[in-house]
């Protein structure tokens with residue numbers, strides 16, 4: 001390969017150095033700034049974890065208050081953006097709408113294009129973390145034909161999102177604090193995951209000096225695919241298709257048959273060759289949340305657990321070290337909470353915005369960072385002469 005290393009899919013290329021997230025895929029360990037994901041999920045809140053991921057240290061109470069105020073100040077979006085929504089078909093997928101609307105923020109905040117200025121980088125970070133729940137909830141309201149609901153800055157981050165999703169003007173809506181806490185935990189679990197496809201996309205787009213809003217819109221586009229964030233939606237569809245525990249063995253056979261082209265969604269990971277620690281937290285959380293909602297016997301959870309049990313004892317999955325990943329249990333919890341399937345990946349995008357912005361900031365301030373520009377292995381025709389059209393064929 002001459003001067004270059006041929007590495008399709010970047011299975012062995014480190015594209016950057018980073019101080020944000022550590023993964024040991026063989027051991028199933030995930031740390032943000034040195035803190036384990038299990039401890040953060042148990043003890044932290046999403047905005048506190050966001051502060052940690054962005055700044056490197058857990059905040060003091062004062063620092064956290066200031067950060068939360070900084071973010072909540074930006075929760076509203078420009079009124080004109082409503083008209084942008086109205087240009088989309090009612091049945092448009094929320095991810096399609098989010099790519100457009102988040103990209104369009106770059107037309108509202110030109111000044112944040114000054115990416116060498118730490119103040120503009122900070123404001124762009126606040127704006128994106130603050131506005132993305134508003135935008136995601138608007139996607140849902142638009143699909144439902146319900147009026148948009150303005151953010152409420154007196155509520156915490158997850159409660160405010162539930163409020164914007166489910167409140168209607170004609171009756172009071174009270175956020176269930178247990179559900180809000182469960183959703184906040186889901187946000188924590190999705191906040192960052194080092195150089196996955198969408199984060200690499202954000203870094204690559206950002207490396208050209210493009211608007212951070214455009215870079216995050218590109219990240220949302222990369223996240224949408226079923227091999228990445230779209231898997232949480234695909235898992236619930238798969239569990240629906242399986243329908244009952246007796247049908248699991250036949251489904252597993254179909255997955256093992258490569259000709260079928262069917263993969264077990266929510267299983268397998270480029271980096272984890274062990275149980276994804278996020279899936280472990282979510283499996284516990286699924287039990288808790290479903291018990292609290294009086295859905296202990298939720299049929300999808302029963303199918304998922306049995307599917308996991310059978311797969312983890314099957315030679316095909318053992319040999320290839322395929323384990324449940326973060327998407328395997330998250331959809332079940334979100335669905336039990338009343339969140340429609342079409343919003344699952346949008347929620348992933350909402351939470352991952354923290355990681356995208358932390359990585360974008362780190363990339364911009366890295367003295368070794370250059371424009372992202374991979375090389376290729378050319379396999380096309382050698383040099384040849386142009387042939388006039390009537391002498392071809």
Ligand code: CMC
Nearest residue numbers: 226227228229231263264265266267268269270320325327
């Ligand atoms: N079901 C069945 N077989 C699988 C699966 C699966 N889910 N995942 C991998 N394999 C097999 C694959 O066929 C291959 O077998 P062989 O060696 O015989 O050709 C082997 O395992 C290695 O797979 P790969 O495609 O080379 O692995 P990769 O690192 O390129 O892909 C992945 C990683 C996550 C894209 C893949 O495991 C997958 O498609 N999983 C299902 C989708 C999914 O759950 N995605 C979510 C990823 S986690 C968080 C996120 O980003 O959302």
